[in-house]
Amino acid sequence: MSFAEPARDVQAFVAGLFVYPIKSCAGVSLDQALLLETGLELDRAWMVVNEAGQFVSQRELPRMALIRVQLKTEEMLLRAPGMLTLHVSLDAVEQPTRVRVWRDEVAAFDMGATAAQWFSDFLGQRLRLVRFDPAQPRLSDPRWTGALQGQTQFADGFSVLVLSQASLDELNRRLVSNGHLPVGMERFRPNVVLSGLTANDEDRLDVLHIATEQGAVQLQLVKPCPRCPIPNIDPATALSSPEVGDTLQGYRAHPLMDGAITFGMNAIVLDGVEQFLRVGQAVAADYRF
Numbered sequence: 001m002s003f004a005e006p007a008r009d010v011q012a013f014v015a016g017l018f019v020y021p022i023k024s025c026a027g028v029s030l031d032q033a034l035l036l037e038t039g040l041e042l043d044r045a046w047m048v049v050n051e052a053g054q055f056v057s058q059r060e061l062p063r064m065a066l067i068r069v070q071l072k073t074e075e076m077l078l079r080a081p082g083m084l085t086l087h088v089s090l091d092a093v094e095q096p097t098r099v100r101v102w103r104d105e106v107a108a109f110d111m112g113a114t115a116a117q118w119f120s121d122f123l124g125q126r127l128r129l130v131r132f133d134p135a136q137p138r139l140s141d142p143r144w145t146g147a148l149q150g151q152t153q154f155a156d157g158f159s160v161l162v163l164s165q166a167s168l169d170e171l172n173r174r175l176v177s178n179g180h181l182p183v184g185m186e187r188f189r190p191n192v193v194l195s196g197l198t199a200n201d202e203d204r205l206d207v208l209h210i211a212t213e214q215g216a217v218q219l220q221l222v223k224p225c226p227r228c229p230i231p232n233i234d235p236a237t238a239l240s241s242p243e244v245g246d247t248l249q250g251y252r253a254h255p256l257m258d259g260a261i262t263f264g265m266n267a268i269v270l271d272g273v274e275q276f277l278r279v280g281q282a283v284a285a286d287y288r289f
Contacts, residue, residue, distance in 0.1 A: 008284035010205060015165050016185065016193030017277055019043040021076055022129070023101075023154045024057035025067040026235060027186060032278040035217060037151045037269055038134075039159035040191050040277070042071070046088075046111070046131050047154040048119055053099040055154070058230045061123050062238045078118070086118045093131050101154050107133035140268055144223040150268030158266035160219055162202055163190035167263065170199035171247060180243045187231040187244065190264055192219070194283060200252075202265045205285040210272070212281060217272030224254050224262035231263075 020027040023044045034041040047055050048064070058064045063080075070077040078086040093109035100106075108130040110116075115129040132138075132153040140150035140158050152159050163185070172182035185193060194202065203224060210217040227248060232240045245261065254262040 008209065009286045010197065010201065010284065012164075012194045012196035012283040012285070014192060014210065014277060014279050014281045014283060015195035016190070017279060018186075018189070018191055018193070020189060021046055021069050021071065022067065022078075023047040023055065024061075024064045024230075025078075026065060026069055027189060028069055028071055030279075032276050033191075035269060035272055035275050035277055037159070037273055038138075038153045039155065039269065042090075043191060044132075044152070044154040046129055047099065047101065047108070048123075048127050049099045049130055051126050051128075053097065055099065055101045056123075056127065058233055058238075059228060061125075062233045062240060063123055065233050065235045065238045067122070080122050083118065083122050086115060088115060088129070096133070097130060099130050101138075102156065104138055106138050107136040109133055140222075144266075145220075145268055148220060148222075148268060148270070150220075150222070158223065159269050160191045160267040161189065161225055161264055162192045162194065162208065162219065162221060162267050163188055163264035164194045164197040164199070164202050166195075166197050166199040167202065171244075171263075174247050174251070175243060178243070178247065180247070183231075183244055184235070186235050187233070188227075188263060189230075192267075192277070196283075203262075204287045204289065205265070206288045207270065207285060208267070209284045210277060210281050211283075212272065212275045212277065214275040215272065217275055217277060218270035219267040220270045221265040221267045223266040224257055225264040225266050226254075226257050226260040227252075227263050 017030045018027045068079045094112045095110045099108045111129040119127040208219040231244045248261045253259045
């Protein structure tokens with residue numbers, strides 16, 4: 001005897017999938033992505049650190065936005081203006097090391113002198129490229145996950161960032177009405193983009209149930225995503241201007257985040273590890289309130 005899936009409050013679709021192999025460098029749009037405990041495969045698996053082992057990002061080095069990533073079967077290719085292409089193996093690492101991402105000190109692997117020189121030359125200071133060591137799990141903040149346990153690699157704190165196309169459309173409507181140009185989804189660095197919602201509806205959703213060929217994937221939305229100045233940076237030029245943040249400030253200050261601007265929702269993986277997410281898959285969810 002089989003039972004039908006319960007009716008949900010919201011029906012949507014996966015409109016986009018993105019990974020950001022190197023934290024704070026350009027993302028890669030995918031038609032499908034393997035889901036791991038830590039989020040989408042290869043997402044924030046690498047990170048750039050300074051001589052003290054502290055991560056660096058577009059906040060301090062906006063030119064990181066100009067570093068483009070192309071994924072191949074066995075390597076990723078990195079390109080940046082004025083630089084030769086850097087080939088980075090997906091399977092090889094060098095010396096173990098310790099690095100810091102926000103408050104967490106984690107195990108990692110150094111990616112060697114060639115990669116270090118490439119990033120140092122392009123970004124103008126002594127830097128190294130490191131890869132996350134999955135042997136030492138990095139857990140999400142239990143203040144937001146509660147009894148659940150979320151894992152991530154070098155992302156700011158959670159496995160998956162979810163944003164709806166309608167939310168971006170509403171922001172662009174406000175930008176254009178104030179005489180500014182619309183902006184692209186890449187500024188907000190989501191992993192999963194949903195269509196079929198109303199603007200900012202993701203704020204109120206509980207668990208996303210995504211129908212895959214192998215079974216249901218479940219992503220628990222746990223924390224509104226606070227926004228730093230990175231969305232002000234034009235990914236095509238690495239130049240920053242304040243209109244995106246200023247516009248969000250006018251309607252996206254979140255009381256649960258002490259008035260911080262939020263846009264999108266952080267999620268952790270409840271079920272569906274080793275399944276493939278694909279653009280076009282159906283998504284159902286209930287409202288939390």
